[in-house]
Amino acid sequence: MKLRYFLFLLLTCLCLNANAQVSPYGQVSTADLKLTSCDFEKGASAMVLFDVAKVTYNNSYRIVVNQHRRIKIFNTEGISAADMRIEYWGGGHDEVIKNIEAATYNLVNGKIERVVLDKTQMVNIKVDKQRRAIVFVFPNIKPGSVIEYRYTLQTAHVYNYPNWSFQRSIPVRYSEIDGSFEDVFNFNIVKKITQKLAIDSAVKVKSGSRHIWAMKNIPAFRLEPYMHSIEDNVQSIYFKPGRLLRYWSFLTKEVLEDEDFGLQFEKKLDAEEPIIAKAKAMKTDNEKMDYLFNLVKNTVEWNKIDAWYTVDGIQKAWKRKKGNSAEISLILYHFLKASGINPKLILFGTRDHGEIEEDNAGYSRLNKTVVQVPIDSLRYFVLDATDKYNTFNNTPSDLLNLNLLSIDPETKGFALIKLQNNQQAEEVVFVNAEIMLSGKMEGTTQLSSSTYKRIDKLQLYDKIGEAKYIESELNDKNKGVTITDYKIMNTKVDSLPLRENFNFKLDMTGFDGDYIYFSPNLFTGLDANPFISDVRFSDIDFVYLNRYLINGHYKIPEGYKVDALPKLRTIVMPDNSIVFKRTVGEMEGAIIVNYKISFAKAKYSRDEYKDLHDFYKQMYEMLNEQIVLKKQQAKPQAIKQGAN
Numbered sequence: 001m002k003l004r005y006f007l008f009l010l011l012t013c014l015c016l017n018a019n020a021q022v023s024p025y026g027q028v029s030t031a032d033l034k035l036t037s038c039d040f041e042k043g044a045s046a047m048v049l050f051d052v053a054k055v056t057y058n059n060s061y062r063i064v065v066n067q068h069r070r071i072k073i074f075n076t077e078g079i080s081a082a083d084m085r086i087e088y089w090g091g092g093h094d095e096v097i098k099n100i101e102a103a104t105y106n107l108v109n110g111k112i113e114r115v116v117l118d119k120t121q122m123v124n125i126k127v128d129k130q131r132r133a134i135v136f137v138f139p140n141i142k143p144g145s146v147i148e149y150r151y152t153l154q155t156a157h158v159y160n161y162p163n164w165s166f167q168r169s170i171p172v173r174y175s176e177i178d179g180s181f182e183d184v185f186n187f188n189i190v191k192k193i194t195q196k197l198a199i200d201s202a203v204k205v206k207s208g209s210r211h212i213w214a215m216k217n218i219p220a221f222r223l224e225p226y227m228h229s230i231e232d233n234v235q236s237i238y239f240k241p242g243r244l245l246r247y248w249s250f251l252t253k254e255v256l257e258d259e260d261f262g263l264q265f266e267k268k269l270d271a272e273e274p275i276i277a278k279a280k281a282m283k284t285d286n287e288k289m290d291y292l293f294n295l296v297k298n299t300v301e302w303n304k305i306d307a308w309y310t311v312d313g314i315q316k317a318w319k320r321k322k323g324n325s326a327e328i329s330l331i332l333y334h335f336l337k338a339s340g341i342n343p344k345l346i347l348f349g350t351r352d353h354g355e356i357e358e359d360n361a362g363y364s365r366l367n368k369t370v371v372q373v374p375i376d377s378l379r380y381f382v383l384d385a386t387d388k389y390n391t392f393n394n395t396p397s398d399l400l401n402l403n404l405l406s407i408d409p410e411t412k413g414f415a416l417i418k419l420q421n422n423q424q425a426e427e428v429v430f431v432n433a434e435i436m437l438s439g440k441m442e443g444t445t446q447l448s449s450s451t452y453k454r455i456d457k458l459q460l461y462d463k464i465g466e467a468k469y470i471e472s473e474l475n476d477k478n479k480g481v482t483i484t485d486y487k488i489m490n491t492k493v494d495s496l497p498l499r500e501n502f503n504f505k506l507d508m509t510g511f512d513g514d515y516i517y518f519s520p521n522l523f524t525g526l527d528a529n530p531f532i533s534d535v536r537f538s539d540i541d542f543v544y545l546n547r548y549l550i551n552g553h554y555k556i557p558e559g560y561k562v563d564a565l566p567k568l569r570t571i572v573m574p575d576n577s578i579v580f581k582r583t584v585g586e587m588e589g590a591i592i593v594n595y596k597i598s599f600a601k602a603k604y605s606r607d608e609y610k611d612l613h614d615f616y617k618q619m620y621e622m623l624n625e626q627i628v629l630k631k632q633q634a635k636p637q638a639i640k641q642g643a644n
Contacts, residue, residue: 046078090132231354552593577601
């Protein structure tokens with residue numbers, strides 16, 4: 001009894017400490033209105049003053065969340081923080097939101113002016129078949145304003161305990177979740193955090209426990225190079241049912257019975273008979289897949305919307321020749337099945353949406369469907385006809401190394417799989433140049449890009465056009481360079497590497513008449529080290545394996561000789577996942593350069609960042625190490641002796 005009383009006093013003290021960070025709704029302080037900057041993140045345009053939630057169960061064992069958030073606007077850029085969107089799972093009435101209040105506060109002539117948001121200005125919109133959102137904009141917003149809102153969310157399911165994100169796109173001064181848990185409902189608590197919690201304490205109460213987690217002075221989440229989704233990396237606490245009420249097998253049964261998914265399979269499409277007849281007449285499954293994949297890819301335009309389910313059904317999408325990713329995939333599935341192939345379907349969460357979790361079956365992270373065709377017991381093709389650059393026999397790069405849900409509609413079976421491609425996407429660079437006495441370098445370059453690198457380049461080239469592509473990818477990344485006679489080849493032949501040929505001129509800044517300095521790191525795409533920060537908040541995802549072969553032939557100008565060459569050197573990551581080898585030498589009046597970089601791993605956790613950071617620092621120092629040429633001294637002429 002004494003222990004319980006002590007724990008209650010401890011929790012009370014923690015709550016008092018928390019109350020020092022927050023204040024009741026409607027009580028905004030003059031001090032906060034006078035704030036001009038965030039003291040722990042300089043330059044922030046806005047800051048969450050506090051974000052607190054109290055989670056309880058009501059008498060019907062429904063989860064009730066009371067949330068209160070207050071935000072300070074520092075400048076005009078921060079005004080966008082007043083555009084509010086509260087998403088919830090309202091499609092099947094799993095969640096409801098009520099009691100929303102919102103207000104804006106400004107300091108006018110030394111007095112606090114409060115403007116309450118008219119509830120008629122709040123709009124409830126349909127996001128998709130499962131999600132809804134309440135959208136509104138705060139009134140009378142300007143630099144210096146403080147805004148706040150609060151609401152109550154109620155769930156229909158005892159296990160829909162809300163996850164909590166401490167970190168947001170703007171810095172957060174204080175964030176807290178105060179959660180009550182019933183003993184009869186067991187949860188596994190997963191913390192994805194990188195900084196110390198200000199409060200992490202629990203006490204036993206009558207029918208369960210109460211736990212408070214809080215964090216102070218949380219920096220804004222920043223997009224980092226090669227990061228996975230924000231959902232997978234933001235500092236959060238997740239609550240996963242200890243006894244899973246919904247298993248992947250149960251979810252598989254649900255989607256196969258869903259009118260917007262499984263009940264679409266047998267829908268008849270307009271004028272499908274001659275297409276199916278042509279496919280059936282083909283001798284091999286590969287011929288059928290190639291034909292049907294390209295037919296669907298080139299007939300039905302993707303509307304740029306990803307979803308695991310259809311919105312208007314495959315019949316309408318086929319008729320109007322436009323649809324979301326599920327509609328296109330289910331049309332392809334329909335044709336493949338009708339032509340005698342036994343395809344499966346893959347449901348997953350894209351990288352920017354958030355990867356599905358093996359131990360947490362649910363719909364929240366599903367947002368795309370593609371087709372899977374088994375080759376044998378171990379191998380299969382994965383077909384995504386939404387992207388014109390995809391082929392039927394090459395796994396799309398955006399599916400690599402993700403958790404995927406594979407469903408067999410025939411057997412009603414499922415499997416959680418990961419796709420991998422151990423083939424390296426190769427970039428080959430060859431520069432053939434002459435260094436001129438005028439301080440310029442002139443030459444030709446040939447770039448060759450295979451597999452995923454080929455696709456990435458083609459997508460960018462088509463998106464921005466040739467002129468901008470040359471400017472952004474060649475000129476801007478290679479300072480002082482002028483490109484002429486640019487030609488791109490093999491754009492229509494998927495099986496061949498993409499080729500780029502061009503001439504170039506480079507104004508060499510390292511030229512003073514006596515010495516010439518230059519780096520052979522030209523047109524490699526490795527112009528800037530992406531890992532310069534000492535701290536990393538997110539995991540690193542290169543998506544696919546890479547390989548670089550960088551070759552150069554640089555003719556030495558008349559009257560100069562080599563003064564310094566980078567030494568032969570090889571560096572290797574501690575886990576042997578990346579190897580960089582450099583060879584530089586002189587041959588017949590020219591500098592010969594050969595760099596090789598080989599990746600055997602595509603994903604790294606944030607815990608591995610230090611090794612990766614240190615390796616990249618070394619590698620870029622080696623890539624950019626200068627070659628030095630020195631002007632030769634003229635030989636003194638012999639003095640001719642005259643006759644006596």
